[in-house]
Amino acid sequence: MKNKKFLFAASLLLVLSMFLAACGSDKKVSGTDEKDGKEEKPKFISILTGGTGGTYFPLGGSFATIISDETGIETNAETTGASAENMQTLKDGDAEIAFSQTDIASYASEGKIMFEGNVVDNVKAIGTLYPETIQIVTTKGSGIKSVNDLKGKKVSVGAPGSGTNANAQQILEVYGMSFDDIEKQDLSFDESVAGIQDGTIDAAFVTAGTPTGAVEGLAATEEVVIVPVDQDKAEELIKKYPYYTIDEVPSGVYKLTEAVPTVAVQAMLVVREDLSEEVVYDITKAIFENLDKVTHAKGKLIKAEKALNGVGIEVHPGAQKYYDEKNIKAE
Template structure:
């Protein structure tokens, strides 16, 4: 009898422990794209940016300080190969916040192009920031004046893992060219500029906010030429790839005598989906309400009221909470 009571008591305790374990499981992080599952703040966060010659890195440095001060979480900006690499790094848990292009974020979440068979499901948007201008950079002495002139030339299309390569391929496409028509080089912005300076390459695609540090550096010693993307070709590109928009490189930028027509995508910030709603709210609020602390010229184009325009992927609940409080909605 005593043995039977003991066995019954043991069985009840086992059932109770299983129930408690199941109830407690909701606080653990989920695999994949579960949002806001971790209520604990991480001790450290990385903002994945791009190369030192682009716009992401200096902005990321300013954002890291702002976020650290606001959240108490030690946050650092890291140099990377930019957009596509950053998406993969988020998937691989190598960073918590990342800069990317809107088109690349869409490819990642849909498993298209460079993410074919490698869908990224654990990213959510904080919001868009500013136009990422596609600049086809060369010098006057190269003799290159049009996209057609790139045929047969040594042309950098950006670092491996960057979003610039997709932009280059799509722009060449609307001009009836392909990557096979150029001597393709896979170089970072800094490497591209040095290659142009040294005469090792003829031109480079640079997708970044203007002015771009690496191109400004080039303009100090060379007469920079930005190859135009004419209006009819821009319209053809936008019709096929709607995430593009018409843009210009303003007169005076890189000592240009007149503005140059081109196209742009948007820069955006994304986060790991499982960061808590409260933390992402604090990150979003701190960045958009402390832009006066950002010295880079691009900060003037970053406005919270535009942050939901062109996002293209799901917005994190913490960021959405901030926009809802401010009455911010995506443009119709």
């Protein structure tokens, strides 16, 4: 009889311990604690950036310091392969915040282009930061002055599946053209510039912040021409693909004598949607109210008033709360 009572008691304790262990294992965010049934802010978060030689990484370092100082959440910036990789990493739940181009974030949320059949549905926007300008680069000697002049020419459109490739395809589309109308070349920025320089290609699409180093190198030896995107075509493009915005390549850049109208996608910050509204509000407020602490030159272009322009995906409720308080709306 005593053995039966002992076995029953032992079984009861085992069931109870398993129940308590299951209850204690439910954590939504890395490093998050729960107290009195209420989820507390995470102890640490990661910001996914890009390569060490790009813009995302140093900006991410500044943002990490600001978030740590202003919210008390220990934050670090991680070097990555940039936009597409960042969106996938957030989908996998292995980080909390990331940099991405607006068009790449949109493709991820819709399962298109490089995310075909792989929808990223757990990521929301914090806000846009600064333009990544679409530059159609050629030289005066090419005779190319308009997008229509690209017909029949050897034109680099970036690597297959890249953001630049999609930008080129969409801009040609609003001009009634496709890749079939050009001699398409799939080259990197440096390869494109080298090709223009040695005459093996006529023009190249380059999506990057201006001035772009590779194009500056070309301007040192050639008279660079940036092909304009006409206003009516830009408006048509933005209507169909809302992650684009109006932009220009300024006078003086690449020795241009006047500004050239074009379009841009935006560099943006995105966040996993399971971060709480309160935490994302605090992060958004910390960044936009401490931009004077950002030392990178691009920091001067970042403004809360422009953060909803060209977002292209749904804004996280925490970020939206901050914009509502400041009466900020998309232009």
